[in-house]
Amino acid sequence: MKKIIFIFAMAGLGLAFAKAVEAQKSSDIFKDKIMLSASDSEIQSLKDQIIKNGGTPMDFSPNTTYTNTHHPYASAEKKKKILRGYTVADEKSGLFTGINLGYGSLYNDYIDGSYNQNNTTIDTLKKQTTGVLKSPLLTQANLYMFGGKFGYQKFFNPYFGARIYGEGMLSGGPMAGDITDTENGNKIGTLIYMLGSMDFDLMVDIPITHSYKHYVGGYIGLGVGAMILLDNANKDQLKSLLKDTSYSSNNLLWNTLLQVDYTFNMGLSFTVNTKNRIEVGAKIPWTYLRLGLESPATYTNTSGDSKTLVSKDIEFKRSTIWTLSYTYLF
Missing domain, CATH: 2.40.160.20 (Porin)
Known part of the structure; x- marks a missing residue:
């Protein structure tokens, strides 16, 4: 009888521990979402300021910057093809x-x-x-x-x-x-x-x-x-x-x-x-x-x-x- 009680007690502790871990994970995910949401809000705020000052906000892309710098006179279609090549290379690295x-x-x-x-x-x-x-x-x-x-x-x-x-x-x-x-x-x-x-x-x-x-x-x-x-x-x-x-x-x-x-x-x-x-x-x-x-x-x-x-x-x-x-x- 004592062994059975011990087994049920250990099972209960294990279940409680699992729930605690799951709760911690949910809390961490919630915190991450809040941080990402805050970052998105800051980014949008900066974009609004740029537009207000007469500028055009652009997402940063190293491959796009490199393509525009090294192939300034290429056609839009050519730049798109070059950019696609760099993107594929990054995916393979x-x-x-x-x-x-x-x-x-x-x-x-x-x-x-x-x-x-x-x-x-x-x-x-x-x-x-x-x-x-x-x-x-x-x-x-x-x-x-x-x-x-x-x-x-x-x-x-x-x-x-x-x-x-x-x-x-x-x-x-x-x-x-x-x-x-x-x-x-x-x-x-x-x-x-x-x-x-x-x-x-x-x-x-x-x-x-x-x-x-x-x-x-x-x-x-x-x-x-x-x-x-x-x-x-x-x-x-x-x-x-x-x-x-x-x-x-x-x-x-x-x-x-x-x-x-x-x-x-x-x-x-x-x-x-x-x-x-x-x-x-x-x-x-x-x-x-x-x-x-x-x-x-x-x-x-x-x-x-x-x-x-x-x-x-x-x-x-x-x-x-x-x-x-x-x-x-x-």
């Missing part, structure tokens, strides 16, 4: 947010001792290797990615614009698939991959209706960002890769890899009702910059001995990341 889906491949090629062999003239160092993994070891991982973007776009006319935005994409677990040994196809590990970037694109839109609401187009640009990779070894398959099976590691090649990623962006777009934009594109790798923050895998044995891979013996590459995205313009 603003903050936007979106979601991305992506697909690509990552490659890590490990050649034990390659850095010393190519970067020193000292014989003893040239022959120095880690000696824990078979070499060469060439790996590949095919991954699906998910992410989002947020930024600002500005159209200068209905056809040409630019945008700047931040973008992030993530792959891990089942989305990342498995790391495979390209020599035999064995699944030797898994990974987590994150790519974040700041991007700048130029955009072209071609209207496909007279309403200037629907477009087909494209974009091209550059992105600069950072990528993080973490991998995990498949302990069962790892044994076949070891020169000394007394060693083991939770990681295959990397504990963490952090580096700068430079990208070319390009793609095709389809815009619906100005606000909704669907894009099919590609993030094409341009080059990479290692920051010296990577941490390669460390292998240990039961005696406590350890061997850490030389990070510069590992060459990382990624393929083009193909993307499908949806963005909404506020």
Whole structure:
């Protein structure tokens, strides 16, 4: 009985709270209407004063002012067309947010001792290797990615614009698939991959209706960002890769890899009702910059001995990341 009374009491409190919130909202809306009404009255009063003094009141429009200033001798019809173009451009400009889906491949090629062999003239160092993994070891991982973007776009006319935005994409677990040994196809590990970037694109839109609401187009640009990779070894398959099976590691090649990623962006777009934009594109790798923050895998044995891979013996590459995205313009 007490539980029932408590439930009804809580329900009553919840209803009272909801009514209070609704009342506050109604009060706020009423206040806003009063303020707008007061502003309208002030504007009308100023217009009346202008008319009384022999003037003609005109509503302020930056686009109209710009058109009259830069095209003073254009016909009324021409000015109307120009003004319409600027109005459409303004409608296509603003903050936007979106979601991305992506697909690509990552490659890590490990050649034990390659850095010393190519970067020193000292014989003893040239022959120095880690000696824990078979070499060469060439790996590949095919991954699906998910992410989002947020930024600002500005159209200068209905056809040409630019945008700047931040973008992030993530792959891990089942989305990342498995790391495979390209020599035999064995699944030797898994990974987590994150790519974040700041991007700048130029955009072209071609209207496909007279309403200037629907477009087909494209974009091209550059992105600069950072990528993080973490991998995990498949302990069962790892044994076949070891020169000394007394060693083991939770990681295959990397504990963490952090580096700068430079990208070319390009793609095709389809815009619906100005606000909704669907894009099919590609993030094409341009080059990479290692920051010296990577941490390669460390292998240990039961005696406590350890061997850490030389990070510069590992060459990382990624393929083009193909993307499908949806963005909404506020």
